[in-house]
Amino acid sequence: MPRFVYDFAEGDKDQKDLLGGKGANLAEMTNLGLPVPPGFIITTEACRAYLADGAEPDGMAAEVTEHLATLETAMGRRLGDPDDPLLVSVRSGAKFSMPGMMETVLNVGLNDASVHALAARAGDDRFAWDSYRRLVQMFGATVLGIESEHFSDAVEAAKKAKGTRNDLDLDAGDFERLVETFKGIVREHAGRDFPQDPREQLDLAVHAVFDSWNSPRANLYRRQERIPTDLGTAVSIVSMVFGNLGMDSGTGVAFTRDPASGARGVYGDYLQNAQGEDVVAGIRNTLPLTDLEQLDKTSYDQLMDIMTTLENHYRDLCDIEFTIERGKLWMLQTRVGKRTAAAAFTIATQLVDEGMIDLDEALRRVTGAQLANLMFPRFDRDAEKKLLTTGMNASPGAAVGAAVFDSATAVARARSGERVVLVRRETNPDDLDGMIAATGVLTSRGGRTSHAAVVARGMGKTAVCGADELEVDVAAKRFTTSDGVEVAEGEVISIDGTNGEVYLGEVPVVASPVVSWFEGTLHEGTGDDLVDAVARIMRHADETRRLNVRVNADTADDSGRARRFGAEGIGLCRTEHMFLGDRRELVERLVLAESRDEREKSLAALLPLQMEDFTAIFREMEGLPVTIRLLDPPLHEFLPDLTELSVEVALARERGEVDQEREDLLVAVRRLHEQNPMLGLRGVRLGIAVPGLFAMQVRAITRSAAELAAQGVSVHPEIMVPLVGTVQELQAVAAEIAEVVAEPESHVNGAPVPHQVGTMIELPRAAIVAAQIAESAEFFSFGTNDLTQTTWGFSRDDVESSFFSEYLEQGIFGVSPFESLDVEGVGHLVELGAREGRRTRPDLKLGICGEHGGDPDSVHFFHRVGLDYVSCSPFRVPVARLEAGRAAV
Ligand code: PEP
Ligand code: MG
Structure with a gap:
C-alpha cells in the first residue's frame, strides 16, 4: 500500500515528483538544520487519487492522524486545542512552481474557543482576532468558493467606519466584529456555518488545495508554461509561525542574487507586522530587505548566513520566504529562483567562475526560450521620450501598446490585433488571461516579488511593477502621474522592463546586444556582461553538440544572416518563393502552355532567373551544404x-x-x-505531371554550381524532392536529374559537379517504406510540418485558428503539434523512417526541416533519435544550437 504522508525530516529536494517543489525543499531545509517550522507533506499521489475518485484514497486519513499526532507531540500543543491551540497552514506545492495559481489556507485550527487561548498566549487580542478573521476569509474564499470581494468589501467598510485607509488602525474589537460579519457571509453564500471542528477545517482545506489543481487559472498557467496536466499537487501542513505579532515580527521574501540582472547582493522585500501572502499580493508597499539590518540585526545576520548556506547547497540562485516571529527567524520556503533570461546566462557563468558548477551544468541551466527572449529588440536609448514615471524593473524587454485597465479588455483588443499594455494597481491570478494577451504589464503597487512580477518573468513578458507615483483608476479606465498627466484607455505607452521606465507614446526599438553580437557588430569582452555570458555558453554548446544546425532560407540575405547566426548550411531552400513577384507571369505561361514548344519557352525564360537565385545563395554559403527543394506547392x-x-x-x-x-x-x-490542394497536385507529383519543370530547376542548380566551382568557389548542392510516397516517384525524378547532370554544362573539369540527391519524408507512407526509398536517396529530410498534417489528418492552414484552442482548453493537447513535435505519433514515424532508411543505407544523412527544427523540446527528440542536423528559420538558429548542446550534456 502506498504511503501518502511524509514528515519533513523524511524527504529531500530530489523528491519533487512526490512531495512537490515546496514540500521537497522544506524537507531539504529541515535536514540542513535550518529553522523550518515542523510539518508534514501529503503526496501528489494522494492528490491524483483524490482527483480521479473524488475522495481521499483509503488510508490517507489515518496517516494524516498519525503525522498530526507526531507534530502535536513535537510542538507540545494539539490542533485547535481550546486551551492552547496548535495552528497550521495548508499549502499547495506542485512539482513545478506555479506562483499564486493554487490555494493556501493559513491559521487552520482557530475557532470561537481557541481564538481566546491564542490571544492569551500571545498577550495580544488584536493579533488573535486578526488571525481568526484571516482564517474565515481564506477558508470562505478558497475552500467554500465564496467571491473574495464579499470579504474585502467588509474590510473596506470596517476601515471606512473607522475613518482610516490602513489595516493597522483596526483594533481587536474591529476584527472580532469582522469575524462575525465574515461568518455571516459564509452562512449566506455557502449555505453552511464556518466549521468549528479543527480537523474538519484541516481536511476541507486539504481537499480545496487538491481541487485547486484543476482550477481554470491553474490550467491556463500550465498550458502557457507547458506543464503536464496530470501531475497533481502535494500539500504541506506546516505549524504556523506569526509575522503579525507586532512590529518585531514580519514576513519577507528574498533572493540570493538579483533575479533581474544576476548581480550579487541583498535583494528582497520585507513587511513588518504582516502575515503570509501580504508581501506577494502587494497589498502594502514593502521595505527593501536591507532595512531589516537596522530593524533586527540578529535575524538579518542569521538570514544572510542561511542565504549563503542555501546558495552553496543548491549551487544556484535561491528565492526564499521567511517570517520573523518576535525576533525569531523561520524559513517558510526556498526554491531555485525564477529569473530573467539575462540573469539566467549571467548567473550560470558567474557560478562557473566561482567554481560552483562546470560549463556543462551552466549549459543545462539556460534554455533556448531564454535565448530567444534575449534576441528581442529594446528601446532606442537615443530616441526622444516623454518619461511618465519609473517603477521597478520587474521583467525585462520593451513593450509598446495601448493602455488597458482590465483583463477582459486586454484580451478583446489583443484578439483584434492591437498591442496592449495591461495597467493594474496590482495583479492577481485572475488577471492571467490579460497578462498573456498583453505585450507588457504595468502595476502601481507591489515589488519585484509581487504576483505581476513573478508571473511576467516566468512568461518572459515585459513588466514594470510598483510604479507608486501612478494613481490607477481602474473604474474610470485611466491613470494619472504625479505631475497630473492623464493617460486614458487606448492611449499608447511604452514600458521598459529593463530599467523600469514608463513613457508616453511609442518609443522606437533597436536590436538587442545579443543579436548584435551574433551579427558581429558587437564583440565579446567589450563591457557587456550579458554578451560575454551568452558567448561563453554558446561556445560550449557548439563544442558539445552532436547535431548540426542548418537554416531554412531562400534568399542570399537570409542565408548570410543565418550564417552569422551560426548556420552550418541550408537545410531547406523553398524554391516556390522564387516564382512569385514579376516572375509570376512566366510561371502563369508555363502552367497554361498548350504545346511542348510553349512550355519549353517559359522554362527557358525561367532558367537564367533560377540560376541567378542559386548563384547568390551558393556564394553566400560557400563551403557549406545547400539543400534546394524542387517546386512543392500546387x-x-x-x-x-x-x-x-x-x-x-x-x-x-x-x-x-x-x-x-x-x-x-x-x-x-x-x-x-483543387478542393484540398495540400493533398493534391503538389510536390513530386507536380514534377512528374509537368514535364521539364524539375529538369529546369535541376539544370539551374547544377549549372550555377558548375560555373562557381569552375571559379574555385566551394559549392555543395543537395537536390531534394518533396512529398514522395513511394520509391517509384523518386526513381522517375532521379532519372530526370541524371540526364541533366550528364549535360556538359553541369560538368566541371570534365565530371559532373559534385551533388547529392535526396528526398523529404513528409508522408506516413514514406516513413513506413523508408527502407525502399533510401535505395534512391542519399539523404532524408523529415518535413515535419506536412508529416504532422498527414499523420493527424489536420489541415495545417486551418486547424490552428479553428478548434485547436478548444483542444488546448480541454487539455487534449498540452501544446499544438505543429509547434512542438508530437513525439508519440509523428515522432514515432520519424524514428521509424530514420531506422528503416539507415537499414538500407547506413551512411544515409538525416535531417529535419519542419518548423519543429527550432523548437527546444523537439530538438532534444531529434538528438535522441540520431538525426544529423536540424534546420530552422534564421532567428531560431542560435536557439537550436543552444538546445542541441543542451541535449548532448
Ligand atoms: C514540411 O512539410 O515540414 C516542410 C518543411 O515543407 P513545407 O513547410 O514547405 O511544406
Ligand atoms: Mg512540406
Whole structure:
C-alpha cells in the first residue's frame, strides 16, 4: 500500500515528483538544520487519487492522524486545542512552481474557543482576532468558493467606519466584529456555518488545495508554461509561525542574487507586522530587505548566513520566504529562483567562475526560450521620450501598446490585433488571461516579488511593477502621474522592463546586444556582461553538440544572416518563393502552355532567373551544404484567385467586353483548382505531371554550381524532392536529374559537379517504406510540418485558428503539434523512417526541416533519435544550437 504522508525530516529536494517543489525543499531545509517550522507533506499521489475518485484514497486519513499526532507531540500543543491551540497552514506545492495559481489556507485550527487561548498566549487580542478573521476569509474564499470581494468589501467598510485607509488602525474589537460579519457571509453564500471542528477545517482545506489543481487559472498557467496536466499537487501542513505579532515580527521574501540582472547582493522585500501572502499580493508597499539590518540585526545576520548556506547547497540562485516571529527567524520556503533570461546566462557563468558548477551544468541551466527572449529588440536609448514615471524593473524587454485597465479588455483588443499594455494597481491570478494577451504589464503597487512580477518573468513578458507615483483608476479606465498627466484607455505607452521606465507614446526599438553580437557588430569582452555570458555558453554548446544546425532560407540575405547566426548550411531552400513577384507571369505561361514548344519557352525564360537565385545563395554559403527543394506547392497557387477571376470575367461579359485571354485563363484556373490542394497536385507529383519543370530547376542548380566551382568557389548542392510516397516517384525524378547532370554544362573539369540527391519524408507512407526509398536517396529530410498534417489528418492552414484552442482548453493537447513535435505519433514515424532508411543505407544523412527544427523540446527528440542536423528559420538558429548542446550534456 502506498504511503501518502511524509514528515519533513523524511524527504529531500530530489523528491519533487512526490512531495512537490515546496514540500521537497522544506524537507531539504529541515535536514540542513535550518529553522523550518515542523510539518508534514501529503503526496501528489494522494492528490491524483483524490482527483480521479473524488475522495481521499483509503488510508490517507489515518496517516494524516498519525503525522498530526507526531507534530502535536513535537510542538507540545494539539490542533485547535481550546486551551492552547496548535495552528497550521495548508499549502499547495506542485512539482513545478506555479506562483499564486493554487490555494493556501493559513491559521487552520482557530475557532470561537481557541481564538481566546491564542490571544492569551500571545498577550495580544488584536493579533488573535486578526488571525481568526484571516482564517474565515481564506477558508470562505478558497475552500467554500465564496467571491473574495464579499470579504474585502467588509474590510473596506470596517476601515471606512473607522475613518482610516490602513489595516493597522483596526483594533481587536474591529476584527472580532469582522469575524462575525465574515461568518455571516459564509452562512449566506455557502449555505453552511464556518466549521468549528479543527480537523474538519484541516481536511476541507486539504481537499480545496487538491481541487485547486484543476482550477481554470491553474490550467491556463500550465498550458502557457507547458506543464503536464496530470501531475497533481502535494500539500504541506506546516505549524504556523506569526509575522503579525507586532512590529518585531514580519514576513519577507528574498533572493540570493538579483533575479533581474544576476548581480550579487541583498535583494528582497520585507513587511513588518504582516502575515503570509501580504508581501506577494502587494497589498502594502514593502521595505527593501536591507532595512531589516537596522530593524533586527540578529535575524538579518542569521538570514544572510542561511542565504549563503542555501546558495552553496543548491549551487544556484535561491528565492526564499521567511517570517520573523518576535525576533525569531523561520524559513517558510526556498526554491531555485525564477529569473530573467539575462540573469539566467549571467548567473550560470558567474557560478562557473566561482567554481560552483562546470560549463556543462551552466549549459543545462539556460534554455533556448531564454535565448530567444534575449534576441528581442529594446528601446532606442537615443530616441526622444516623454518619461511618465519609473517603477521597478520587474521583467525585462520593451513593450509598446495601448493602455488597458482590465483583463477582459486586454484580451478583446489583443484578439483584434492591437498591442496592449495591461495597467493594474496590482495583479492577481485572475488577471492571467490579460497578462498573456498583453505585450507588457504595468502595476502601481507591489515589488519585484509581487504576483505581476513573478508571473511576467516566468512568461518572459515585459513588466514594470510598483510604479507608486501612478494613481490607477481602474473604474474610470485611466491613470494619472504625479505631475497630473492623464493617460486614458487606448492611449499608447511604452514600458521598459529593463530599467523600469514608463513613457508616453511609442518609443522606437533597436536590436538587442545579443543579436548584435551574433551579427558581429558587437564583440565579446567589450563591457557587456550579458554578451560575454551568452558567448561563453554558446561556445560550449557548439563544442558539445552532436547535431548540426542548418537554416531554412531562400534568399542570399537570409542565408548570410543565418550564417552569422551560426548556420552550418541550408537545410531547406523553398524554391516556390522564387516564382512569385514579376516572375509570376512566366510561371502563369508555363502552367497554361498548350504545346511542348510553349512550355519549353517559359522554362527557358525561367532558367537564367533560377540560376541567378542559386548563384547568390551558393556564394553566400560557400563551403557549406545547400539543400534546394524542387517546386512543392500546387500550381494554381501561382495563378489568379478563382473567385476574383470569375467575378472579373463575369463583369466583363456583362459589359459585352469579351477578353479571350482572361476567358482562357479562367478555364485553366478552374481546371487546376483543387478542393484540398495540400493533398493534391503538389510536390513530386507536380514534377512528374509537368514535364521539364524539375529538369529546369535541376539544370539551374547544377549549372550555377558548375560555373562557381569552375571559379574555385566551394559549392555543395543537395537536390531534394518533396512529398514522395513511394520509391517509384523518386526513381522517375532521379532519372530526370541524371540526364541533366550528364549535360556538359553541369560538368566541371570534365565530371559532373559534385551533388547529392535526396528526398523529404513528409508522408506516413514514406516513413513506413523508408527502407525502399533510401535505395534512391542519399539523404532524408523529415518535413515535419506536412508529416504532422498527414499523420493527424489536420489541415495545417486551418486547424490552428479553428478548434485547436478548444483542444488546448480541454487539455487534449498540452501544446499544438505543429509547434512542438508530437513525439508519440509523428515522432514515432520519424524514428521509424530514420531506422528503416539507415537499414538500407547506413551512411544515409538525416535531417529535419519542419518548423519543429527550432523548437527546444523537439530538438532534444531529434538528438535522441540520431538525426544529423536540424534546420530552422534564421532567428531560431542560435536557439537550436543552444538546445542541441543542451541535449548532448
Ligand atoms: C514540411 O512539410 O515540414 C516542410 C518543411 O515543407 P513545407 O513547410 O514547405 O511544406
Ligand atoms: Mg512540406
